[in-house]
Amino acid sequence: MDAAEYDLPYFRRNGFRRRTCAGCGSAFWTLGDHERCQEAPCQEYTFLGRPIFGKPYELRAMREAFLSHFEREGHTRLRRYPTVARWRNDVFFTQASIYDFQPWVTSGALPPPANPLTISQPVLRFIDLEEVGRSGRHFTLFEMMAHHAFNRPDHEVYFKDRTVELCHGLLAGTLGADPRGITYKEEVWEGGGNLGPSLSVGIAGLEVATLVFMEYVRDGDALRPMPLTVVDTGYGLERLTWASQGTRTAYEAVFGRELEELRRSFPPHEAAVLIDHARALNFLLTDGVVPSNSKAGYFARLLLRRSLRILSKVPGGPELPSILERTAREIARDFPEVGEHRDDVRKVVEAEIEKYGEALERARQTIRRTEERLRADGRTVTGDDLLVWYDSLGVPPEVAVEELKSPPAIPDDFYTRVAARHEAEKPTVDEEAPETPLPELPTTVPPTEVLYYLDPYTVSFEGRVVATIGPYVVLDRTFFYPTGGGQVADRGHLDDLEVVDVARRGPWIFHKVEGAAPFAPGAKVRGRIDPVRRTQLMQHHTATHLLNGALREVLGPHVWQTGAYKAPDVARIDVTHYRGLSAEELRRVDRTVNGIVRENRPVKSYFENRSEAERRFGFTLYQGGAVPGKELRIVEIEGFDVEACGGTHCTHTSEVGAVSLLDVERIQDGVVRLTFASGDRALELREEHEAILKEAARRLGVAVVELPAGIDRLLAEVAAGRRTAKTLRQGDLEATAEALLGDPARTETVGASTIVAANVELDRGGLMELSRLLGRVPGRVAILAAERDGKGTLFVGSTAPGVSALEVLEAAKGAFNGKGGGNPSAATAVGEPGAPLAAAVGAARTAARAALAR
């Protein structure tokens, strides 16, 4: 980056000088006379015991000092965004304050909610998890304090110069740091195809802020200026607080009394981990993350289990729910929503503790058994076993070692090796390509006016053709709903042509007809929408919102929709929840939903400015995931549920008719799926189900109410029948055995033993069973032959001392080119088709005789 980028009038005006750091070699600006930039590792911490600001601040006071400083400087204070980035689908968590404004604001598509603005944004960083508690300065969740400005060519708010002035004013003015002790180090920031200069702000060895100026788009090697430039700053609230107090570690400054309390039971670094995780968890769980084994939920589980592991070292010590509750109370002073979710968070946590206990207990058993088995083989547990156990059972090596009688050493590079096990993983393969992508249209084609938003009941309209490409027709206006938001597309007609699909691309809605569309641009066409299908889709969509609201009411605010599907015949909703639904919970959901249906509440659909809607309803709006645009379409079921949604909806809840829950299943850890139907389809299904029940009852010859009992009886009969068949067969076989033993032509006695040889019509299982019966008395050799599909089977069983069935078989195999094997008491072989089975039997008899004679 060109040095001129950093040569700011503010620096010049105020006597800053540009120096080169003797440590890292970077250029930096300062009023002082440092040889080095004031950041680690070039400069050691000098604030420990010697606070650098005018007075010590607690976390809350520092936050307030920061925000009010920027308010005085003309910024608008914003409330925090959720730590789970619901408005984006490229990341799980909010990792910086600028995430709040990506991508819509930073791309220029949406005006910022305020400009300039200041915010305290709790952000999550899982990369440094191992450092938390050890380094003295890392946190899983920290508050990124920020002031942002968004500049358009026609509206410049402020950029580099003013940013540095504001920053310096905060540190040296409001907070009272020695102005000479601050250094601004020149750096380059790059991300997401954009880049720009940045300044890293150091005091007393601590990097307290980064000032980023998003200015250019990378275009190969060239840089193009961005139409919208962005001031992206980030100040570490915890670091500022720490620097103001000068305590030994940041944890003492940030957590104060609560940390002290935990230190009575735990070593300092573990106490710090506990309280750090408790803070992160309170935000995560309040923002609706349900612990699970995948996606965002995994991180919540990770933090929970790490905490539980530490807590388990001190039996009878503090417990996780109470630690969480205490920290929640503290956080709630500034973020009241965290206090409001306390009960729900407790439930989620308790369910998770229970699951962890069960998983651990299972794992312990497996470990103990595995060791015993290995020991029986004269082997011992190795470090590799520890690795596999951690990976597949979730047992940390320290826990596994406790369980072992002769534990191996835990490999030093344990977690590196865990990572190595995952390196071979295949990269994600994308789903099969979507069916024929929609064609591109020139930008001269006017956007489709979307009419179904305004009136979902109109099913007949006139439009003008603006473009046709192959089977696709684009109109100037349409009431046809395109596939989207989990709702399938409308069907119907354009004039006499059937519309088989409707899809959206960019600002256009494409109607697909059979064959090439015969319309000329400019032609007027009449659109008619299949009204039955549309009505059913509306009912299913509104019912989905009703269910979502009801599930949240019954199960708690951690419930979020993770997916939904609305077709004419059936609809589904997937929501996050920490266990399956009980029959009772299901009943309550059913009653709640159908109650709201009967109350006939109004369902209002309208557009609202995004920022305003977020302010009024919060981020629970984004149940369907991220939605684009500066205006949100809001669907509000009065006093019950509000979501951002582009679907077609009923205008009153009673139009939904009735909601029938058809099925509930846990589709993965932390997600339950409800399948349901509403409106006429619900009635239709009910009739279908009734008919099925009646038919089943008729076939069973019982009344419908007696079906369950009838089925039980039937099952019992089947079981009895199976038992009878078994006994009968057993009886037959026993009779056969008796007959064979009494038949001198088929038996011969050698010493105390008897050889029985016979051809029987039995399958493999029968041969085995018969041989077993013949061998009930010791001293018998059974040689049985059966013929099936032209292939002969020879079975040899032996209970005679010194006679191996396997050896007898081996001796006979050659006679009919048989393949097979077995063990000394039983052996079978199957011969080639047409091979002489009788010869094989003869050979077996000879072999048996010889063996007995020995």
Next chain:
RNA sequence: GGGCACGUAGAUCAGCGGAAGAUCGCUGCUUUCGCAAAGCAGAGGUCGGGGGUUCAAAUCCCCCCGUGUCCA
């Protein structure tokens, strides 16, 4: 989203190519005033589902389904 482990009797699991097992629980009998317990006898399994390999599959291979776990 990907990797790994696991699905066998009501429960917990063993068996990991050759004739389905153990322990607890259950039923009956013996003993006991009763309980606890002991002894004896017995019932209970399409070895998660479907394909394949093999003379032979709970066991090996593939695909599903389910459970758990690690990682992003």
